[in-house]
Amino acid sequence: MSADLSTGPAPGSLPAAQQPEWPDPAALADVERQLAALPPLVFAAECDALKERVAAAARGEAFWLQGGDCAETFAGATADAIRGKLKTLLQMAVVLTYGASVPVVKVGRIAGQFAKPRSSGMETRDGVSLPSYRGDAVNDIAFTSEARVPDPRRLLQVYNTSAATLNLLRAHTQGGFADLRQVHEWNKGFLRSGGATTRYEQMARDIDRAISFLHAVGAESETLHRVDLWTSHEQLLIEYERALTRIDSRTGTPYNTSAHFVWIGERTRQLDGAHVDLAARVRNPIGVKLGPTTSPDDALALMDKLDPHREPGRLTFIIRMGAGKIRDNLPPLVEKITASGRQVLWVCDPMHGNTIDVGGVKTRRFDDVMEEVRGFFDVHRALGTVPGGVHVELTGDDVTECIGGAGGLSEPDLKFRYETACDPRLNHQQSLELAFQVAELLADR
Numbered sequence: 001m002s003a004d005l006s007t008g009p010a011p012g013s014l015p016a017a018q019q020p021e022w023p024d025p026a027a028l029a030d031v032e033r034q035l036a037a038l039p040p041l042v043f044a045a046e047c048d049a050l051k052e053r054v055a056a057a058a059r060g061e062a063f064w065l066q067g068g069d070c071a072e073t074f075a076g077a078t079a080d081a082i083r084g085k086l087k088t089l090l091q092m093a094v095v096l097t098y099g100a101s102v103p104v105v106k107v108g109r110i111a112g113q114f115a116k117p118r119s120s121g122m123e124t125r126d127g128v129s130l131p132s133y134r135g136d137a138v139n140d141i142a143f144t145s146e147a148r149v150p151d152p153r154r155l156l157q158v159y160n161t162s163a164a165t166l167n168l169l170r171a172h173t174q175g176g177f178a179d180l181r182q183v184h185e186w187n188k189g190f191l192r193s194g195g196a197t198t199r200y201e202q203m204a205r206d207i208d209r210a211i212s213f214l215h216a217v218g219a220e221s222e223t224l225h226r227v228d229l230w231t232s233h234e235q236l237l238i239e240y241e242r243a244l245t246r247i248d249s250r251t252g253t254p255y256n257t258s259a260h261f262v263w264i265g266e267r268t269r270q271l272d273g274a275h276v277d278l279a280a281r282v283r284n285p286i287g288v289k290l291g292p293t294t295s296p297d298d299a300l301a302l303m304d305k306l307d308p309h310r311e312p313g314r315l316t317f318i319i320r321m322g323a324g325k326i327r328d329n330l331p332p333l334v335e336k337i338t339a340s341g342r343q344v345l346w347v348c349d350p351m352h353g354n355t356i357d358v359g360g361v362k363t364r365r366f367d368d369v370m371e372e373v374r375g376f377f378d379v380h381r382a383l384g385t386v387p388g389g390v391h392v393e394l395t396g397d398d399v400t401e402c403i404g405g406a407g408g409l410s411e412p413d414l415k416f417r418y419e420t421a422c423d424p425r426l427n428h429q430q431s432l433e434l435a436f437q438v439a440e441l442l443a444d445r
């Protein structure tokens with residue numbers, strides 16, 4: 001069982017990386033008190049159910065699909081935008097289910113992904129330096145000194161926007177929007193629109209036949225009309241995450257009820273830091289991002305701290321090494337952890353190690369993204385271990401933030417619809433194309 005909130009170091013006594021400089025600690029404490037009195041956003045039993053799915057994915061009996069915005073924004077939480085992201089995830093999931101022949105665990109970077117770690121605390125434009133934008137949870141993206149002051153009242157808006165988003169997601173996933181036949185029709189529409197090469201058409205025809213077969217034998221059940229969609233975000237802002245951590249009445253143990261799954265970022269995974277300490281105390285399934293400098297001993301030490309009792313489904317390592325590094329840097333991690341007899345879910349984030357700067361604009365090449373995914377699958381194939389999932393930044397809109405893909409977006413296109421509040425996301429078409437390509441890799445798994 002994990003340590004509860006009443007033991008160990010006092011809140012605030014451990015170093016916490018990437019925290020805003022809140023100008024008014026009393027106002028922050030007041031917001032924390034208000035948040036602590038609000039209802040949970042998710043339930044402990046749901047987190048337990050997700051943990052079982054994570055365990056299945058770690059064994060290769062399911063496949064993990066995690067995706068959504070780099071940074072959600074308050075203004076961006078519209079019904080259309082939320083529906084667009086859900087639709088994209090559902091379309092990807094159908095294709096991946098076909099490729100993997102196992103259930104796909106659908107997890108949104110959604111309903112809570114409002115805070116960002118930054119490479120630099122300051123941003124400079126035309127000789128003027130201001131505090132960096134750290135997500136709508138902290139300050140405003142406008143480049144003025146007033147806008148960039150961290151305001152803890154924003155944390156209440158994070159809670160309210162997350163609740164509204166979650167409400168719509170729950171309605172859509174249980175109310176017919178996720179019907180398998182409808183999702184497949186969307187995919188056929190995507191192929192008809194010339195959204196991808198003909199190499200995916202055979203796959204779409206096979207899925208068609210499988211659905212017709214289910215219909216013919218009368219095997220259509222509720223499970224084809226409803227889906228489970230889980231929420232996740234980076235566990236970054238200590239006061240927010242702590243305020244949403246509640247004792248589960250069934251078990252008397254703490255859960256972070258701000259999302260079903262939270263992860264610790266590459267910049268905040270210090271073994272003796274506040275982020276690892278907080279995650280160690282809750283019972284949710286937890287992820288940790290691991291970048292290219294992670295040593296096998298770092299990974300084992302994180303496992304000791306976050307999963308001391310080797311609980312199936314508790315821990316996910318989200319690998320983000322970069323296309324040029326994954327084939328060299330991932331094998332030692334997988335080998336050492338496998339040799340230790342422990343199990344973890346291995347997930348590939350092919351976005352964060354592949355960001356490039358093109359004329360002052362952050363972008364990612366679709367080919368680099370796919371090359372990292374292929375490297376991830378190749379490493380696991382060579383070692384006989386399980387490539388358990390993918391984690392991507394995406395949107396349901398036709399933005400022009402990443403270059404490449406069948407749509408042929410190139411550098412000059414970046415100026416047309418570059419809308420992300422932080423890092424570049426795959427657009428709807430690039431996301432589906434990634435899903436078709438991952439499905440091909442999964443078919444060989």
Ligand SMILES: O=C[C@H](O)[C@H](O)COP(=O)(O)O
Pocket residue numbers: 070116117118119120352422423
């Ligand atoms: O999403 C991840 C990080 O928050 C992001 O890559 C940081 O971006 P920066 O390097 O522009 O600060």
Ligand SMILES: C=C(OP(=O)(O)O)C(=O)O
Pocket residue numbers: 070117234264265266267289320352
């Ligand atoms: C900050 C992120 O990633 P990383 O910690 O891997 O840089 C993220 O996924 O938003």
